[in-house]
Amino acid sequence: MTKSTETGLLARTGLPRLALALLLLLPLGALAEGPKADVKIDNFTFSPNTLTVRKGTAVTWTNHDDIPHSIVAIGSSMRSKTIDTDDTFSYQFDKAGTFNYICGLHPHMKGTVVVTE
Numbered sequence: 424m425t426k427s428t429e430t431g432l433l434a435r436t437g438l439p440r441l442a443l444a445l446l447l448l449l450p451l452g453a454l455a456e457g458p459k460a461d462v463k464i465d466n467f468t469f470s471p472n473t474l475t476v477r478k479g480t481a482v483t484w485t486n487h488d489d490i491p492h493s494i495v496a497i498g499s500s501m502r503s504k505t506i507d508t509d510d511t512f513s514y515q516f517d518k519a520g521t522f523n524y525i526c527g528l529h530p531h532m533k534g535t536v537v538v539t540e
């Protein structure tokens with residue numbers, strides 16, 4: 424008798440605890456994610472061509488062309504591998520400043536990321 428009562432109590436107290444744990448985990452997960460922004464590569468053009476983001480933003484480039492591209496920053500270490508069709512490259516900007524970049528395969532393709540404090 425006592426055993427089944429205990430099990431019933433556990434079932435009753437266990438569920439709210441699980442719900443509470445999930446509620447606590449969700450905001451933490453959202454914080455870890457941080458802000459995000461996207462740049463499309465389409466028809467040999469970065470869009471938006473100049474992207475302005477807050478410090479800490481992860482920018483993702485997606486290649487919509489049927490030929491590969493890459494992202495090579497001028498004067499900084501950011502450099503992607505070759506981005507094939509429908510592939511992406513992400514980079515988190517942790518410093519404020521203006522980051523000019525080109526496509527490593529087509530250097531006439533130019534873009535800018537402005538990172539604000």
Ligand SMILES: [Cu+2]
Nearest residue numbers: 492526528529
């Ligand atoms: Cu290219």
